Amino acid sequence: MEYNFFATISRMKYIERWALMRNSRNENLSEHSLEVAMIAHALCVIGNVRYDKDLDADRAALIGLYHDSSEIITGDMPTPVKYYNPEIKEAYKQVETIAEYKLLEKLPNDLRPVYEEILKGSTGNEDRYMRRLVKAADKLSAYIKCIEEEKAGNTEFTTAKATIEKAIEKLKKELPEVDDFVKEFIPPYGKTLDELTVVR
Numbered sequence: 001m002e003y004n005f006f007a008t009i010s011r012m013k014y015i016e017r018w019a020l021m022r023n024s025r026n027e028n029l030s031e032h033s034l035e036v037a038m039i040a041h042a043l044c045v046i047g048n049v050r051y052d053k054d055l056d057a058d059r060a061a062l063i064g065l066y067h068d069s070s071e072i073i074t075g076d077m078p079t080p081v082k083y084y085n086p087e088i089k090e091a092y093k094q095v096e097t098i099a100e101y102k103l104l105e106k107l108p109n110d111l112r113p114v115y116e117e118i119l120k121g122s123t124g125n126e127d128r129y130m131r132r133l134v135k136a137a138d139k140l141s142a143y144i145k146c147i148e149e150e151k152a153g154n155t156e157f158t159t160a161k162a163t164i165e166k167a168i169e170k171l172k173k174e175l176p177e178v179d180d181f182v183k184e185f186i187p188p189y190g191k192t193l194d195e196l197t198v199v200r
Helices: 005-014 029-051 057-066 086-104 112-120 125-151 155-174 176-185 193-197
Strands: none
Touching (some): 029 057, 057 112, 057 125, 086 112, 125 155, 125 176
């Protein structure tokens, strides 16, 4: 018996993000998911080391890798459309849920519960908090994209950057890990390789 799950997941590299925007450099879903995974891991490490949390950073990274996997089926829905009104937002959530189950059906029955738990999560408080950090990582990744586009001279992302900045300001008040990451790790984004590798 053959199963299509991983062959389907591998198609994340063909899903372009920011489809309605003029990009100086296109970003695909695989790249975005990797960045979200690394940032989510870092947020959990910050939470554990500095704020006495007991978060599974490795699991957060794994969830980050799969967090947008439903878009292999749905495509990347532009934010202005996805959040146009509550009805569309709710309808799109249902479409995402169906797409996730379609993906899970591509696994053998004995493996399916493991991946369902990655995509859906559990009800524990620690899991909920960790998933909030993964969502924050998603937002930070989008913000980094805006910084990079702006540095490349592309003004197309100016409004998106301002909107995301507002959302991140709110997250910083609720999640101290995000505040730390923004203060300590966001400023170097957009620097040249020479600037990043200079020895101080």
